Amino acid sequence: MTDLFGIMRTPRAVLFGNGQRHALGRVAAGLGQRVLVCTDERFAGTPEMSGLLAALGSAGVRVQVFDRTQPDLPVEGVYECVAAHRAFQPDAIVGLGGGSCLDMAKLVSLLLAHGGEASDYYGEYKVPGPTIPVIALPTTSGTGSEVTPVAVLADSARDLKVGVSSPHLIPHTAICDPELTLTCPKGLTAIAGADALTHAIESLTAVRRSPDPDISQTRVFVGKNAFSDQQALIAIRALAAHLPRAVEDGSDLHARGQVMAAALAAGLAFGVAGTAAAHAIQYPIGALTHTAHGAGVATLMPYVMDFNAPACADDYADISQAMGDTETDRGRLAANAPRHVYALFAKIGIPATLAGLGVRADQLDWIAAQSMLSARLVTNNPRPLDQAGIAAIVAAAHAGHGTFHASR
Ligand SMILES: NC(=O)c1ccc[n+]([C@@H]2O[C@H](COP(=O)([O-])OP(=O)(O)OC[C@H]3O[C@@H](n4cnc5c(N)ncnc54)[C@H](O)[C@@H]3O)[C@@H](O)[C@H]2O)c1
Incomplete structure (x- = not known):
């Protein structure tokens, strides 16, 4: 503990x-x-x-x-x-x-x-x-x-x-x-909500640093901590329950309110904990494809979760529970988390692969090299991340190789 x-x-x-x-x-x-x-x-x-x-x-x-x-x-x-x-x-x-x-x-x-x-x-x-x-x-x-x-x-x-x-x-x-x-069209509602879910997941699973008293004065983004965990889980719970509805029927003010509260909570979480691999890899993808930030981070998120799984069992079990999984075994809950996230994104129309975002196979090496430039995000990742690790994530995300695909 x-x-x-x-x-x-x-x-x-x-x-x-x-x-x-x-x-x-x-x-x-x-x-x-x-x-x-x-x-x-x-x-x-x-x-x-x-x-x-x-x-x-x-x-x-x-x-x-x-x-x-x-x-x-x-x-x-x-x-x-x-x-x-x-x-x-x-x-x-x-x-x-x-x-x-x-x-x-x-x-x-x-x-x-x-x-x-x-x-x-x-x-x-x-x-x-x-x-x-x-x-x-x-x-x-x-x-x-x-x-x-x-x-x-x-x-x-x-x-x-x-x-x-x-x-x-x-x-x-x-x-x-x-x-x-209320005026946000479906696509914008989906992409913005997906951005919020990614903020929440990357905050909850951010690296845990030694809490020395200088940490808040030397780092804006300090990594995972008790307060950001609470905000992140509030956001994940609300987005799982209400984002699909807000996308499906934009006039549902109750769903709109829940999603707005979730985005706020996710902002409070990542504004302190910081984000990690999905954000580091999205920046070069955004520069290449001019696709929306939220679409890029959400497409990447389940593949990043696969990569980070060995370092995040406890948090993944919490994510599955927050998304409504009633499984009682923590190991199985943890294993299910990337699948729940992928399924939610699929439901609201987020592309399943980087190819679907318009990334070509011959661009993957450049993406991996450029991602490493976001050192703050790379070092905030829960599983140590080097260029080879990022290359593995982008290769899987381009080809659509994820543990979660079997169930789609
Ligand atoms: N500062 C942060 O903490 C933070 C975090 C994540 C992303 N960002 C940045 O925020 C920007 C993305 O913001 P965004 O996703 O809110 O989109 P946006 O502000 O870029 O707006 C996108 C489009 O949606 C339209 N729009 C906005 N509200 C609308 C509404 N109610 N109805 C209809 N159309 C509407 C805008 O006019 C615009 O054309 C990016 O630059 C991203 O890098 C900042």
Whole structure:
């Protein structure tokens, strides 16, 4: 038995529930008089946007809007927003949209507070101090960015996406209103929900490090711990029970709410524990295929689980139970986990193989080599991972060789 050890990092407040978006005006007014809203063209054209702007106005707040956030967040867009709104000197920044808009708000808040280039802050713990407070309102249920200490962006100077990770990037307030997700089409609901499930599984199974007192001050992502385990299992349970329904009938507000709560819990888990092999391998796959992050990590997850199985028996048994398996033998429960995850992803339309994502066999060696560059993710994997190990995972994931296939 290991001693209880846990790290928890969260926003100051999380407001969750249908209609909670209407608190935005008063929350923002509590932070100052000038508010910058970062969103995208889609949301800017909705009646919801007009309603939220009216609420901000009624609360006595002056507002500027940047509505040109692009998916996957090219760094040029971040600079464009910073340049356009620097003179406004916002007291708070609202991120309103999917993970790309929330990450935009985080990065703009960082660059307005501390200056410099985005690349000055790539990696962990490079942010020198507090940033402008961010209020995050997600309109997808997946990334968990509303509570995480990371922002992900695409820098044209680099092949792979990059991250800025610091507890200073955790939003001040998260406002999670499931009604904002009602417009998500099936594919987006599935991919975002799959991203959340992958966050939860990779947090629960992350490496367990020695809990020395410096760990939280030297690492943003500390590995598996008691608090992140709890959040991860909450997320897995809710996603197994409600994600297929939310994908099948997007108007089911109960299912939407459960999935949004799960994405939030998974964000709280991975924002401290970190993710691992599936995320390391997705980055080069995303760069090659331009497929969604959530689709890539979810396609990889069952194959990564096969590889990690020798190191994760206990956690896999917990995953199976959380997914509704009533088997009583822990060994059999553990063995069943990759199959449950694969079956859930199959049900919501996630590709079964890397070939299905558009990866060619002659690209596998490059993918394995590039994956190793995400050292933080590679060393967070529960089973020691080298290039040969990654090559084995991608070969299996490309060909569709998994222990879980027999039952499909
Ligand atoms: N910061 C983090 O912790 C974290 C974690 C995981 C992923 N990410 C990043 O988040 C991004 C992905 O975010 P995402 O999956 O939320 O998608 P997204 O923000 O990239 O948006 C994808 C598309 O969905 C549309 N959309 C968003 N909400 C909608 C709604 N309610 N109805 C209809 N359409 C809607 C957007 O307009 C956009 O066209 C990636 O850049 C990824 O790397 C960040």
